[in-house]
Amino acid sequence: QAKAEGRAGWRFFDERMNRDVAALLRLRAGLRRALDRGEFELHYQPQLDLASGRVIGAEALLRWNHPDLGRVTPDRFIPLAEETGQIVPIGAWVLEQACRRAAAWQGEGLDGVGVAVNLSAVQLQRDDFDHTVAAALARSGLAPDRLELELTESVLIKDAEPRLAALSRLKALGVRLAIDDFGTGYSSLSYLKRFAVDRLKIDRSFVADLADAPDDDAIVRAVIQMAHSLGLRAIAEGVETTAVRERLRALGCDEIQGYLLARPLPADAFAAFVRDHHAALDSAGGAVPSLP
Numbered sequence: 001q002a003k004a005e006g007r008a009g010w011r012f013f014d015e016r017m018n019r020d021v022a023a024l025l026r027l028r029a030g031l032r033r034a035l036d037r038g039e040f041e042l043h044y045q046p047q048l049d050l051a052s053g054r055v056i057g058a059e060a061l062l063r064w065n066h067p068d069l070g071r072v073t074p075d076r077f078i079p080l081a082e083e084t085g086q087i088v089p090i091g092a093w094v095l096e097q098a099c100r101r102a103a104a105w106q107g108e109g110l111d112g113v114g115v116a117v118n119l120s121a122v123q124l125q126r127d128d129f130d131h132t133v134a135a136a137l138a139r140s141g142l143a144p145d146r147l148e149l150e151l152t153e154s155v156l157i158k159d160a161e162p163r164l165a166a167l168s169r170l171k172a173l174g175v176r177l178a179i180d181d182f183g184t185g186y187s188s189l190s191y192l193k194r195f196a197v198d199r200l201k202i203d204r205s206f207v208a209d210l211a212d213a214p215d216d217d218a219i220v221r222a223v224i225q226m227a228h229s230l231g232l233r234a235i236a237e238g239v240e241t242t243a244v245r246e247r248l249r250a251l252g253c254d255e256i257q258g259y260l261l262a263r264p265l266p267a268d269a270f271a272a273f274v275r276d277h278h279a280a281l282d283s284a285g286g287a288v289p290s291l292p
């Protein structure tokens with residue numbers, strides 16, 4: 001009897017595994033054609049300056065509209081694209097697209113709104129990556145300081161020496177650098193000094209329950225203080241409630257990003273959101289509103 005159950009158990013496992021593998025193969029095959037077929041889209045999530053109440057930037061977040069599977073989230077396809085190297089052309093498309101969009105904002109009443117693009121370690125490994133960035137800036141006409149590149153800590157720790165060279169070439173273009181998901185990576189902080197970082201993005205795992213978790217409060221407070229003593233700005237990701245926003249304000253956090261303000265939005269909806277938001281601010285006579 002145990003044997004039979006065991007077999008049944010294995011069969012169940014096999015079937016599920018087959019399904020998972022089939023789904024993976026389908027994604028992998030689809031990914032190869034997705035760029036040519038125009039299945040990618042960027043959404044933009046606003047980043048708010050707490051002092052002025054104004055939107056100062058957007059994070060570009062990649063979406064894949066799969067013909068049969070619908071919208072596939074980046075957590076499912078970015079790792080695949082990194083494995084196959086597809087992330088290199090996809091990432092170049094993201095950069096180009098984000099730069100063009102942000103350049104257009106400058107004449108559309110969204111002046112000063114910059115764009116942040118997520119980078120994968122695989123992109124940074126390419127010798128010519130700084131050319132890819134320079135080309136996106138040149139073709140779009142976007143001012144370099146309106147572009148921010150987001151890297152995770154792990155990217156900076158691995159093979160620090162070649163990274164240092166690659167990043168100094170990027171910095172020489174005049175772009176900004178942010179550390180994404182800050183606090184979830186390695187504990188060595190020396191890289192903050194070595195790489196010319198501009199901004200720390202406090203990971204949302206520390207932010208989500210900030211209003212009622214003393215440990216998170218202590219961590220977030222320390223990160224903000226450290227950022228400021230190094231001359232960096234601090235932005236909190238994943239802000240979902242006004243209680244968290246107010247706590248961040250009290251702790252001296254510079255900027256926030258999260259569902260409280262807006263979800264990542266298609267480009268047109270993003271522009272409309274910012275215009276409405278700023279119009280509301282201006283009609284309030286510049287008083288910092290009790291927003292979102």
Ligand code: C2E
Binds near residue numbers: 078094204240259
């Ligand atoms: P990330 O860079 O840390 O992006 C923030 C993620 O948090 C986004 O998920 C965003 O939609 C989500 N988020 C924003 N506000 C809130 C909130 O208030 N609550 C919660 N629960 N979540 C919030 P998304 O868009 O699914 O992206 C996931 C990850 O995929 C990103 O994490 C980034 O690492 C990666 N990714 C996205 N686009 C790109 C890209 O163009 N290139 C590369 N290499 N990676 C990308």
Ligand code: MG
Binds near residue numbers: 118
């Ligand atoms: Mg990011």
Ligand code: MG
Binds near residue numbers: 201204237
């Ligand atoms: Mg993040």
Ligand code: MG
Binds near residue numbers: 181
């Ligand atoms: Mg992440």
